[in-house]
Amino acid sequence: MAYNVTVADLVENTHLDIFYGKEYLDRPITTSDISRPGLELTGYFNYYPSKRIQLLGITETSYAKGMDSDELFDVMKRMCLPETPAFVISTQLDPPDELIRAAKNQHIPVLGSKLTTSRVLSNMTNYLEGKLAERKSIHGVLIDVYGLGVLMTGDSGIGKSETALELVKRGHRLIADDRVEVYQQDEQTLIGQSPMILRHLLEIRGIGIIDVMNLFGAGAVRSQTKVDLIVHLENWSDDTPYDRLGNGDETRRIFDVDVQRISIPVKTGRNLAIIIEAAAMNYRAKKMGYDATKVFDNNLNNLIKENSGDNKH
Structure with a gap:
């Protein structure tokens, strides 16, 4: 398309x-x-x-x-x-x-x-x-979080639109809800935007369709943004091994571009908006060369060395 x-x-x-x-x-x-x-x-x-x-x-x-x-x-x-x-x-x-x-x-x-x-x-x-450019339609919600394009995916009813609304209230910007049109700008860049018929609109179950620009102002929306990170929301399962250290390297290929993908389990009491904000900031920190997982590994190795030295005495 x-x-x-x-x-x-x-x-x-x-x-x-x-x-x-x-x-x-x-x-x-x-x-x-x-x-x-x-x-x-x-x-x-x-x-x-x-x-x-x-x-x-x-x-x-x-x-x-x-x-x-x-x-x-x-x-x-x-x-x-x-x-x-x-x-x-x-x-x-x-x-x-x-x-x-x-x-x-x-x-x-x-x-x-x-x-x-x-x-x-x-x-x-x-x-x-x-x-x-050829376009691909993806079911999800695209939000600008701290200048990063975060594409939320997951089953219908998982809470993507509600999370997007909370993020908008916290000062972030909506690009597309429900259907995101994505095209490849160059070898490393994907651009996401909303279909014209859905632009600036957000569907909240129980309320209906709301106009984000009308309710929150022009600063709450953007026409398009890069797709930097995919956050997949899924129902919590005690049998599923989730990444707890942040050393996973899961990606999703869209056209010829591999986009980092993280999975976040959805459970009552979890504040998804804050979690997605943290995920975006952590992604940016890694791009700038700071990896908290490596810091933890270094601290752990140093602690093991110290304990090993104490045991010899």
């Missing part, structure tokens, strides 16, 4: 100007790759990626100025194919007249930006990669 993206979305989210084609901004964009059509200006079209946004910077427009007008118009007509989403001119440059004429024939928008080619390329790529 991925979002559908149009040229209008790109214009709005990357702040592009419109030279031509305001009425044709509904054209779809199907790839996040951006093309810099340099070789095409010389007439080489063997590998022309026509489905990409075509970005022209100082180099391309300078070369175009030195071309014969009829020759340039012929090249632009070959570049303006029905599947080409749009042309973007960077660095506040004016588009060649031949490009505007060719684009009009195929109803292709011609856009512009004040930013340099590198900047506008980066902005468009980041936006399109996020929107066009």
Whole structure:
């Protein structure tokens, strides 16, 4: 699953100007790759990626100025194919007249930006990669706890939403309840967000659906966050061996990223909100190089050595 993206979305989210084609901004964009059509200006079209946004910077427009007008118009007509989403001119440059004429024939928008080619390329790529990335829907609740994205999972009725409400009351921020849409931003980063229909909403059994932003303010919600830690809530069982020292290395693979996963048993009287806060702070401490489990092991080893030395005497 991925979002559908149009040229209008790109214009709005990357702040592009419109030279031509305001009425044709509904054209779809199907790839996040951006093309810099340099070789095409010389007439080489063997590998022309026509489905990409075509970005022209100082180099391309300078070369175009030195071309014969009829020759340039012929090249632009070959570049303006029905599947080409749009042309973007960077660095506040004016588009060649031949490009505007060719684009009009195929109803292709011609856009512009004040930013340099590198900047506008980066902005468009980041936006399109996020929107066009494959998405996975995960049953759970995503909360920003001390700046860390904590994904709570577990069976229905285990208390995920109630715990999220307590965390929001304690100053943390809700991203998604019940269904979390996750996509891979890069080789090491997962981003989670809420479906539009559920944004800022939290379902509490016995009360119903509440609007977190309306009740607690804009500071109680976020639109998206990284998924740093998975906390799995499960019913307490005396027969289940739970991690008591914190030296477990359980992970869950989502797309190509392994996310640390801890299991917390749910039992009457346990304050899950405080436990999850502690889990988040402990995760951050480990990332900063401090591991309480290693400190305990070192203390234990030192104590054993001391006792062994006393016994020899």
